[in-house]
Amino acid sequence: MxxxxxxxxxxxxxxxxxxxxxxxxxxxxxxxxxxxxxxxxxxxxxxxxxxxxxxxxxxxxxxxxxxxxxxxxxxxxxxxxxxxARPTGEDVRDLFRARRALELPAVREADRAPRELVEAVGAAVTEGEAARAEEDWWRMGSANMRFHEALAGLARSTRVDEFMRQVLAETRLVFHVMAAPKEFHDPYLPWNRRIHLALVAEDTEDAVAELTEYLATSEEQLIRAFDAMDPAAET
Structure with missing residues (x-):
């Protein structure tokens, strides 16, 4: 086989x-x-x-x-x-440009979103925390995908939801470059919870600031991983 x-x-x-x-x-x-x-x-x-x-x-x-x-x-x-497909380092840059365009405006206006959409963000964080407790790092990565999908969902737009699923699918392919999923995903889980709590408190300014730093940190981490790859691995 x-x-x-x-x-x-x-x-x-x-x-x-x-x-x-x-x-x-x-x-x-x-x-x-x-x-x-x-x-x-x-x-x-x-x-x-x-x-x-x-x-x-x-x-x-x-x-x-x-x-x-x-x-x-x-x-x-x-x-x-x-x-x-096998994404490249330049794909990472473009994906994060797209993610900023989709996620940040949705979070910025989250105080207008129905409560159940904010609860969906929290549910994704809780799922990630459960996966961490079971040391299921790949499932934690999947929960992280649902967290960001829920953030974009705060925009209450079917088109944004569709675009976000496409972007997250490419993003998940990018994550395969990380040889140590625990070390990659684990530091972001408390960050996810901080963003969720800011949304619950309707402090969208703080949530946007946290997410902006979050995305910049994740992008640079992934770019470094791609830069460190053997070029032959991408052929």
Whole structure:
């Protein structure tokens, strides 16, 4: 059995509920797998195995692959197949520019958001804390993704939510560069809680200041990790 087969066999059951067309539903499922860390950079996606596992046609899969390729999550390599993309250091810079554009305005106006949206931010932090208690560092990373998705959700915009999911999927691919997930994710969890508590107190100025520093710190940490990589590892 190949590495590709192993990855596909370990993927969860489908949760095809949100978008409208079948191809969009499959694309959303695969995007979720990337956000959750189930699919890592460089993994080849077998049409045959995915089609059989999720009972969708190859044409549907190809259209889903095209959708995700436009989002820079997948790449097609001639005569080799479709692979999960490998982000670069420049991708990191661009992703964080996008994240600032999406997250900071949402947090800045969080005092106008319904209470349940602020509670969703707190629920993601609590999930991360539970994962840390169990020393499940990769699950803690997934909770961190949901934390930032919930921050963007404070904007109360379906389009912002969609853009944020695309950006977070790419961001999760970037996280694979970190060889020590505990050391990478653990320091940010108390930061997440501070941002949540500022939102609960309706101190959006403090929440924005915390998030601004948070994003700058995370960006530079990831850039340093990419700079330290062997260039051959990206080919």
């Amino acid at each position: 190949t590495a590709t087969d192993d990855h596909i066999d370990r993927l969860p059951a489908p949760a095809l509920t949100r978008p409208t067309s079948q191809a969009e539903r499959v694309a959303d499922m695969l995007r979720t797998f990337i956000i959750e860390g189930e699919l890592a950079p460089g993994v080849r996606l077998s049409e045959e195995r995915l089609s059989r596992k999720y009972q969708v046609s190859r044409n549907t899969l190809r259209e889903a692959f095209r959708l995700l390729s436009r989002e820079r999550l997948l790449v097609h390599r001639m005569h080799r197949g479709v692979f999960v």
